[in-house]
Amino acid sequence: MPTHDEQSAAVHHEKLADIVGQANVLSGEDVPARHVQDLWGSDRVGQAELVVRPATARQVAQVLEFCHAHHQPVVVQGGMTGLVSGGVPARTEVVLSTELLTGMRVDVAAQTLVAQAGAVLGDAQRLAREHGLTVPIDLASRDSATLGGCVAQNAGGVNVVRHGMTRRHVRSLEVAFADGRLTTLSTPLVKDNAGMDLKQLFIGSEGVLGVVTSVTLALEPAMPARAGAFCAVRDVDAALALLTTLRQTMAGAVTAFEVMWSDAYEVLDGTGLRLPLPFGYPLYVLVECEGTDTGELSAKLVDCLARLDDRLLDTAVAGTAAELAPLWAARERIPSEVLRMQPLFGFDVSLPATRLEDAIARMRAKVTERWPAAKLLVFGHLGDDNVHIAVATGERDRNRKPEVEHIVYGVVADDGGSISAEHGVGFEKRDYLSYTRSADEIGMMRQLKHLFDPRGILNRGRLITWGEENV
Known part of the structure; x- marks a missing residue:
């Protein structure tokens, strides 16, 4: 029975x-x-x-x-x-x-994309390009991630240094509530200050308040020119000096500023990839800029790098999108190679850039003091304070996970960082939410849930x- x-x-x-x-x-x-x-x-x-x-x-x-x-x-x-x-x-x-739920369309006059929640980000990017426009959000998982998921997580990605998080680009949402009500929140208008902007409650809410069924995203004109560089530097201070000079010299043109510590870069050994720079430098930076004229953009970038000649240990410049491709191939291959180092504990955190070097050093010291054979690999998006940290203790099982989390999140909390930069909280980080959010904030979240x-x-x-x- x-x-x-x-x-x-x-x-x-x-x-x-x-x-x-x-x-x-x-x-x-x-x-x-x-x-x-x-x-x-x-x-x-x-x-x-x-x-x-x-x-x-x-x-x-x-x-x-x-x-x-x-x-x-x-x-x-x-x-x-x-x-x-x-x-x-x-x-x-x-x-x-x-x-x-994969339907989507572009409104060229309004420069918006209206998409159902299951539409894949990469498909949306390709549709926008057909109209001379671009989706400002970009992720390594662009051909799997859905736009509903991007909204629910307030996704970040590689272009945040210029374009910001997903939240910045959401004009309106359609949301299905738990009891079956279907409601449109806000309008697709650029200016709409008619009362509270309730859609903001659902961006980054991880699906606990309602289900996003469609989203209207603001698009931007596609820039025809792209240029970049792969640089080796001594430390985070040198990397930040490079970022500051780029922002001052090429205002509005810097779209990505990625950083890779040497141990993370060295996981590319044996992959067969054409490496932008040799191993052995302390820190590597990938810069991307975009503009309207290829020659002008490339010349400005070269001039900017020349001003920092005393800070740069080595540089590979890419003057076109085709030349940029292998630089990105190296950066985007790192996560999959790091994942081979199982058992592995991965972290997506934010830290103030000026405290980053010291914070990583303290994490490394605490981890290796506890597990002498441990490896701590770091890479991420320095332009927006976000780094990914991978810890392998050298042991064969995953029993040490709570201990590793306590070390990493403890340092993050001490330095005024966030336990989650762009992947949300979910189950994995729920018990550490108080490291970043106050009791009052968590209480308000529960009230909204109710x-x-x-x-x-x-x-x-x-x-x-x-x-x-x-x-």
């Missing part, structure tokens, strides 16, 4: 199929493996018993209305490119996948805990 849980699952399957169609409700062996773990892997591997794939915003709302009425927990999934297990499902949760999701069905246990006992 079927258990109560099995009977309930069968009823849910039937009712949800009435909403989205039988073909769009997956269960059991029909559920693809991509629904149970982050794309990049994590400690948490879930169980996806039931996956629902709405094809319209109205279907999303109807699915939530049913789940709300039945106190059924829901986890929302986009491209699963996160690093904090925010989309990894528990056995009791219905997975709401946005993979069929207001928008009184039964606590949405992405339960991620970011904050509230209301799970009511589900």
Whole structure:
């Protein structure tokens, strides 16, 4: 005889199929493996018993209305490119996948992109380019990450130094609330000060307040010229001097400023990539600039680098987009090579740039004091205070994870940093949220959760805990 849980699952399957169609409700062996773990892997591997794939915003709302009425927990999934297990499902949760919500269009006159939540960032970038425009957001996972996910996480990426986080580019949102209401928040207008800008509550909320079903993003004119350089420097101070000079000399042109410590750069050894610079320097910086004229842009960059000749140990200049490609290939290959060093503990944190060198040194000292064979590899986006830190203790298991987290997040907190720069909190960082946010702030987050999701069905246990006992 079927258990109560099995009977309930069968009823849910039937009712949800009435909403989205039988073909769009997956269960059991029909559920693809991509629904149970982050794309990049994590400690948490879930169980996806039931996956629902709405094809319209109205279907999303109807699915939530049913789940709300039945106190059924829901986890929302986009491209699963996160690093904090925010989309990894528990056995009791219905997975709401946005993979069929892929529609998008460009309004050339308004310079906006209207896209459904499941539209992939890379596809949006290509569509914008067809109209001479560009999506200001760019991530290494551009061909997997969805725009709904970018909004829910307030994604950063490699262009934040010029364009800022996702939040800056969101004009309006369509959101499905936990009880099934479907609401448009704000308008796509450049100027709209009619009351509170409620869409801001949902940008970076990690799906705990509502489900983003579509977004209107502001686009920018595509710049035809790109140039850059790969530089070796002695320390963070030299890197910051380079960034300051670039910003003063090439105002508005600097789109990326990436940094790689020597141990992170050296993971490229044996990959077969054409390296921009040889190994052996303390720190490496990748600079990218864009403009309207290739010759003028390249000449300005070369002149700027010449002013810093005493600070630069070595330089490889790229005067065109084609010459830039191998520089980016080196930078973007580092994460995948670092991930080979298992077991590995990865961190996405922000630290004030002026404190970064000392903070990394203290982390390294604490880690190697505890585990003499440990490696601490650092790379990231120095222009926006964000670095990625990978720690391998040299042991064979992952039991040391809480100890490593305490060391890294402790230093981050001491230096006024953030435990999460661009990947959110999810399950992985929830217990460390107080290292960055005050008790009052966390209390307000819980109040908002109570207001928008009184039964606590949405992405339960991620970011904050509230209301799970009511589900």
